[in-house]
Amino acid sequence: MSPAPDRPEQDLLYSDVEEELRASVRALLAARADSARVLGRVEDEQPLDLDLWRALAVDLGATSLPIPEALGGQGAGLRETAVVAEELGRSVAPVPFLGSAVLATGALLHLLGQGAERGGPDAQAEAALTRLAEGAATAALVIPLSTYPGGPLPAVSADGDALTGTVRSVADAAVADLLVVLAGDVLFLVEAAAARVTPVVSLDLTRPVADVVLDATPGVRLSGSGEAAVRAAVLVGAGILASEQVGIAEWCLSTTVAYLKERYQFGRPVGSFQSLKHRLADLWQELVLARAAARAAADALATGAEDLEITVLVAQSLCAAVALHAAEEAVQLHGGIGMTWEHPVHLYLKRAKADEIALGTPGRHRAALAPLVGLTA
Amino acid sequence: MPNIVVLVKQVPDTYSERRLSDSDHTLDRDSADAVLDEINERAVEEALLIKEAQGGEVTVLSVGPDRATEAIRKALSMGADKAVHVSDPALHGSCVIQTSKVIAAAVGKVDGVDLVIAGNEATDGRSGAVPAILAELLGYPQLTHARKVVIEGTTIKVTRETDEGLTHLEASLPAVVSVGEKINEPRYPSFKGIMAAKKKPVETLTVADLGIDAGEVGLASATSTVVEAAPKPPRAAGQKVEDEGDGGAKIAEYLVGQKLI
Numbered sequence: 001m002s003p004a005p006d007r008p009e010q011d012l013l014y015s016d017v018e019e020e021l022r023a024s025v026r027a028l029l030a031a032r033a034d035s036a037r038v039l040g041r042v043e044d045e046q047p048l049d050l051d052l053w054r055a056l057a058v059d060l061g062a063t064s065l066p067i068p069e070a071l072g073g074q075g076a077g078l079r080e081t082a083v084v085a086e087e088l089g090r091s092v093a094p095v096p097f098l099g100s101a102v103l104a105t106g107a108l109l110h111l112l113g114q115g116a117e118r119g120g121p122d123a124q125a126e127a128a129l130t131r132l133a134e135g136a137a138t139a140a141l142v143i144p145l146s147t148y149p150g151g152p153l154p155a156v157s158a159d160g161d162a163l164t165g166t167v168r169s170v171a172d173a174a175v176a177d178l179l180v181v182l183a184g185d186v187l188f189l190v191e192a193a194a195a196r197v198t199p200v201v202s203l204d205l206t207r208p209v210a211d212v213v214l215d216a217t218p219g220v221r222l223s224g225s226g227e228a229a230v231r232a233a234v235l236v237g238a239g240i241l242a243s244e245q246v247g248i249a250e251w252c253l254s255t256t257v258a259y260l261k262e263r264y265q266f267g268r269p270v271g272s273f274q275s276l277k278h279r280l281a282d283l284w285q286e287l288v289l290a291r292a293a294a295r296a297a298a299d300a301l302a303t304g305a306e307d308l309e310i311t312v313l314v315a316q317s318l319c320a321a322v323a324l325h326a327a328e329e330a331v332q333l334h335g336g337i338g339m340t341w342e343h344p345v346h347l348y349l350k351r352a353k354a355d356e357i358a359l360g361t362p363g364r365h366r367a368a369l370a371p372l373v374g375l376t377a
Numbered sequence: 378m379p380n381i382v383v384l385v386k387q388v389p390d391t392y393s394e395r396r397l398s399d400s401d402h403t404l405d406r407d408s409a410d411a412v413l414d415e416i417n418e419r420a421v422e423e424a425l426l427i428k429e430a431q432g433g434e435v436t437v438l439s440v441g442p443d444r445a446t447e448a449i450r451k452a453l454s455m456g457a458d459k460a461v462h463v464s465d466p467a468l469h470g471s472c473v474i475q476t477s478k479v480i481a482a483a484v485g486k487v488d489g490v491d492l493v494i495a496g497n498e499a500t501d502g503r504s505g506a507v508p509a510i511l512a513e514l515l516g517y518p519q520l521t522h523a524r525k526v527v528i529e530g531t532t533i534k535v536t537r538e539t540d541e542g543l544t545h546l547e548a549s550l551p552a553v554v555s556v557g558e559k560i561n562e563p564r565y566p567s568f569k570g571i572m573a574a575k576k577k578p579v580e581t582l583t584v585a586d587l588g589i590d591a592g593e594v595g596l597a598s599a600t601s602t603v604v605e606a607a608p609k610p611p612r613a614a615g616q617k618v619e620d621e622g623d624g625g626a627k628i629a630e631y632l633v634g635q636k637l638i
Contacts, residue, residue: 017571017575020454021568024567024571027565028565060565060566060568061567061569
């Protein structure tokens with residue numbers, strides 16, 4: 001099949017640069033976010049590892065990949081961002097990547113893109129992106145983590161530049177310096193210190209959420225359509241989340257395979273039993289499919305393909321279920337040890353379950369997908 | 378502004394199963410994942426630290442098959458400026474002396490070298506002799522097993538760490554240094570570093586380009602060859618002591634027999 005002339009050829013493989021970026025991120029995470037370390041800090045007062053976050057941001061440049069070089073970013077794109085998300089999923093590293101580097105960055109970048117059409121980008125949005133790119137600040141997009149493409153957005157009211165409203169379960173808000181808030185159709189920048197940010201208990205111990213309360217809190221108004229920017233960011237987030245889910249599933253499968261090879265029962269490795277092999281083979285097939293879907297979404301996000309929305313909805317509805325299934329199988333196939341707090345697999349199960357709800361459940365995605373592909377009830 | 382050459386080697390990943398090939402007992406490079414040897418990452422890091430403090434240029438030098446370019450790329454993405462890659466099928470099975478001769482000739486291709494930094498020992502061959510042989514061939518002083526390197530003008534000071542303790546060495550440049558595990562923590566390649574590495578020059582040379590006859594290198598004329606290789610025998614079953622009230626005494630007897638107490 002030859003590609004349409006206006007559409008760059010789809011590429012589902014990883015480039016050399018992407019593989020090298022992966023190797024660098026993986027080496028950093030192996031040294032700084034191994035299972036013991038991640039497990040050790042989930043019950044801390046501050047579960048997010050901000051030293052690791054700084055290393056990812058400043059040393060590797062892994063948190064500012066889609067930000068233009070002129071603003072201090074890497075001038076890369078969402079394909080590379082997706083590779084980092086995969087690795088972060090593999091280690092369930094507790095860093096505010098989704099909230100800051102994907103959602104908040106995605107909304108601000110979309111505003112800049114709109115600015116180009118109007119004849120001038122917003123200087124405040126540029127300054128904020130520069131702070132993020134330099135690793136000088138962390139941001140959060142103030143929407144519930146469960147917001148889905150096409151779904152309702154939070155109702156924050158603006159009286160002049162004073163914002164009032166409550167938004168629940170905002171990912172990575174507790175460590176954000178900068179909040180990106182939608183009020184009406186306008187996006188505002190709010191210094192987090194001026195808002196009330198209260199961490200709340202989440203099922204997912206490695207991605208904390210917080211409630212954000214604004215009470216006549218001053219914000220800086222950004223030009224452009226805030227709603228379009230937030231909707232675009234939710235779509236970007238859903239697409240990148242698919243890659244994180246591939247990472248989760250991959251860790252669950254490879255760790256389970258390794259365990260079943262070394263765990264002996266009845267004088268033979270448990271993995272030699274055919275019924276277990278079948279379950280692992282099924283998982284592997286699901287993983288391969290999920291990876292292809294997630295890569296397609298990352299590629300479509302990077303190239304702005306015409307079928308972007310369809311590709312993201314397919315990936316998100318598929319990968320969410322695969323990650324969860326892989327995590328459930330990992331818990332069960334690990335036997336007794338899989339049920340213990342000391343084994344990291346429960347972190348993956350919780351992340352997979354939270355990710356299934358984050359940025360739209362598979363059901364929501366399928367409901368949104370159906371009319372786009374001509375399926376009507 | 379020291380001009381530094383860092384020796385790097387691509388080795389089989391120590392986490393994978395490493396084997397010798399059945400036919401000639403040389404390293405079976407296809408059986409395991411190939412990586413930049415970790416000690417070389419520290420050597421590159423040390424060169425970069427010196428460059429960042431004093432300026433100069435860092436050249437990566439590797440002798441190895443074509444796929445060693447991956448290890449070279451990694452060193453370049455960490456921040457080295459350029460690379461020399463000696464790749465020639467004639468080098469297959471070369472011993473440490475032959476290899477050192479090739480490295481010495483390749484170092485000669487780099488203008489005005491002040492310092493050669495190597496890892497103290499590769500994780501595959503583990504001879505740990507190349508830095509010393511190279512220093513001898515180049516006529517440079519050798520400051521091996523460094524855990525601290527300080528350069529002041531044309532003087533180099535090194536703290537050498539061995540099982541016996543620390544030795545403080547001083548020499549004038551040019552010199553050969555080999556670094557140990559404690560020298561530093563290597564950096565991770567940044568995205569910008571990875572992109573920049575694509576554009577950095579890698580000069581590929583054959584042994585003929587170095588003015589060495591192909592007959593002088595390789596397995597046929599090597600000074601040492603592996604005659605036989607066998608896997609480590611499985612650990613024998615331990616000695617069981619039944620405790621009939623005298624278990625403690627029997628354990629003490631055993632430990633005395635082993636000269637442990």
